[in-house]
Amino acid sequence: GAGVSQTPSNKVTEKGKYVELRCDPISGHTALYWYRQSLGQGPEFLIYFQGTGAADDSGLPNDRFFAVRPEGSVSTLKIQRTERGDSAVYLCASSSHGQETQYFGPGTRLLVL
Amino acid sequence: QQQVKQSPQSLIVQKGGISIINCAYENTAFDYFPWYQQFPGKGPALLIAIRPDVSEKKEGRFTISFNKSAKQFSLHIMDSQPGDSATYFCAAIPPGTASKLTFGTGTRLQVTL
Numbered sequence: 094g095a096g097v098s099q100t101p102s103n104k105v106t107e108k109g110k111y112v113e114l115r116c117d118p119i120s121g122h123t124a125l126y127w128y129r130q131s132l133g134q135g136p137e138f139l140i141y142f143q144g145t146g147a148a149d150d151s152g153l154p155n156d157r158f159f160a161v162r163p164e165g166s167v168s169t170l171k172i173q174r175t176e177r178g179d180s181a182v183y184l185c186a187s188s189s190h191g192q193e194t195q196y197f198g199p200g201t202r203l204l205v206l
Numbered sequence: 207q208q209q210v211k212q213s214p215q216s217l218i219v220q221k222g223g224i225s226i227i228n229c230a231y232e233n234t235a236f237d238y239f240p241w242y243q244q245f246p247g248k249g250p251a252l253l254i255a256i257r258p259d260v261s262e263k264k265e266g267r268f269t270i271s272f273n274k275s276a277k278q279f280s281l282h283i284m285d286s287q288p289g290d291s292a293t294y295f296c297a298a299i300p301p302g303t304a305s306k307l308t309f310g311t312g313t314r315l316q317v318t319l
Contacts, residue, residue: 141305193238197251
């Protein structure tokens with residue numbers, strides 16, 4: 094079956110602009126995660142959804158970052174007033190209810206100029 | 207605070223050799239320890255995972271050794287192949303399903319001919 098998909102695969106924007114990153118989880122997976130991976134580092138947790146609600150948003154770095162999952166499937170990560178330090182690969186993962194295994198998408202490479 | 211420390215940062219192994227990557231964790235609440243493999247331009251993919259009540263787990267050429275008292279675990283890749291060249295991340299997760307992963311910093315493995 095289809096895995097986790099993310100769009101766009103690459104995004105170049107200018108400092109101060111607003112961006113939206115989309116994640117389509119594996120069908121039927123109730124849990125959805127966003128991570129951020131800087132060059133040469135391991136992924137860092139941003140936010141986790143169980144269904145439609147954000148169960149844990151402790152990893153969001155500041156209030157410029159926001160994520161939604163209105164229907165419990167697709168999720169959008171929104172970044173306002175982007176800064177050069179936001180440049181990274183944003184990874185989405187999903188898991189099935191009761192399972193620890195998280196399946197990752199290919200990521201969106203965000204470059205803020 | 208880095209909760210999962212990984213070494214070495216990079217590793218070069220000849221084809222047919224054994225690749226060994228080590229991780230140490232601080233949070234004794236962690237109870238699930240997966241290893242992820244990541245190829246350039248791709249998201250991390252689960253390779254193998256272990257729980258602390260088991261000292262070793264083997265799947266094909268991949269083995270996890272776990273030392274609960276030392277809070278350390280390692281990945282051994284036997285008969286390393288050029289196709290194993292990738293970045294490997296250890297990770298840890300606390301009890302309860304659908305929890306956030308804490309990743310190590312990664313080991314870039316290169317298997318030479």
